[in-house]
Amino acid sequence: MSTQHIWEVKAKNTPLLKKKCSHCNSERFQCSDKFRLNAQKKNIDIWLIYRCVKCNNTYNMAVFSRIRTESISKEIFNQFSENDTEIAWKYAFSQEVIRKNNVEADWESVAYEILYPNFSVEDLINMNEEMISFQIRSSFDFNMRLSTVTRTCLELSSSKLNLLFESDAVYCNEKPFQKMYKFKNGDVIKVNRQILINTYLIGKENLFLSTVDGQ
Template identity: 80%
Template sequence: MSTQHSWEVKVKNTPLLKKKCSHCDSERFQCSDKFRLNAQKKNIDIWLIYRCVKCNNTYNMTVFSRIRTESISKEIFNKFSENNRGIAWEYAFSQELIRKNNAEADWESVEYEILYPNLLVEDLINMDSEMISFKINCPFDFNMRVSMVIRTCLGLSSSKLNQLLDTDAVYFNEKLLQKKYKIKNGITVKINRQKLVNLYLIGKEDLFLNTVDD
């Protein structure tokens, strides 16, 4: 049996772009959440507008170039025209779009919070399930590691997480988790409950021995 819980990574801002400004000494641009559209006959160009964090100088990132207007649905076109924040964020986080524009994102500039049920390791090890399953919801890709979410949500130290991984207790989409793995929206992480119990008991024993030695 498997018991599943949900973890949600909620971003607070779009990533800055690493780009030198031609008007000041700044090297970062922030997404404005606005688009620029330029229609010529049956073709249209669409850019996502960025602004220098210091002087407000603009940089336009190409979203579509010389694309036929009929190839964009009316719903999507209206979102571009109305500067829809949701679609602006989709493109601002698009690693493919950033690469196509020969740009570089500052992923560390993304602020976030992780929403998760208030479950301690002690709560998890007392469950009956053989595997404890966690679905991670994160609609935007910003190179965040799965291991960071696990550490935060389970309240584990880096050393404890390493011990857990060394025992082959954590699975990522049915494969053993490696620390380099990055989050994709909707992925599932499974943890072997008994191995988590063993890790917890080892920690208790270490604490007891240290107390005795004192």
Template identity: 65%
Template structure:
């Protein structure tokens, strides 16, 4: 039975917002991990608070506007009231939230670490099965390319990766990998072991073939 390896992306920060500050010359705001709630009778407004990276001027990103308090689940309401950082990150990474606020994120500002077992490729190739299988854990989406993860985790050069893609050796959910494919939580990457071996050891294989002639 083949082994499924895990590649996990750990983000270090939320993306900055591309927004010009009206108090200084900065054009970036950072998430404060805090919410502002304003209740009026039976309605409530909720914002995610951002601060200018230079002067700390505040910008409130709308999450809920004039909605009935009972429309928010008790769990979410409690997390909002307690400034739950995990919930703040969910909203900060949410494309839909930014779209509704006509806001643009600087996704290149997200720092991250890829956690994976540093198993030699030779050992993986020697395992059972025709394909190597890798499951992606990536809680937040920020335009990280799968090709970048593959290069990092398998220590491949750009040239070797391109050869694998051209040989149709890499698949995502059983479809050939496209270089523009972004990493998403739950993605399954499969790599054909025979083709991987040929690409990695092509020069050695060619040399052995010449010597046998």
């Protein structure tokens, strides 16, 4: 059975919102990780509070509008009431909620880190699999191209990554790799091991290439 290696993409902050402030000249709002709740009889409104990055003016992004209180579990209601950071980030990254509020997220404002196994050429040579399999794990989708993650995790220059693509050596979810594709949690990337080795060795000594070809 082949091994599936993990590429973990971890966001360090929530995306800013592209929105003009009515009190200053700023065009960005930052999530406060806090909610505003307003209950009227059996209905409830829930907003995620944003603040202008310059003057602290507030903007409330609707999460739920006029929904029945019984439609929200007690556990989730308590998370909203207690300003739980995990659920705040969930909705701050929700492209559906952002779209419904007719605002735009600044996805480039999201800082991130990627945790991945670092394979040497020798490690790759000693593997048995024809295709090396990787799975992406991420709690949030933030409009990042899969090609960016792949180039980082394989530690390749853009030109060498393009060589892999041109050689049809990379597949995503069993389909040919699309450069413009934005990654999703659970995506599986497979890379042809031999072509990857040869790509790493471009510009290296011919002696090393002979060793690989003769394995």
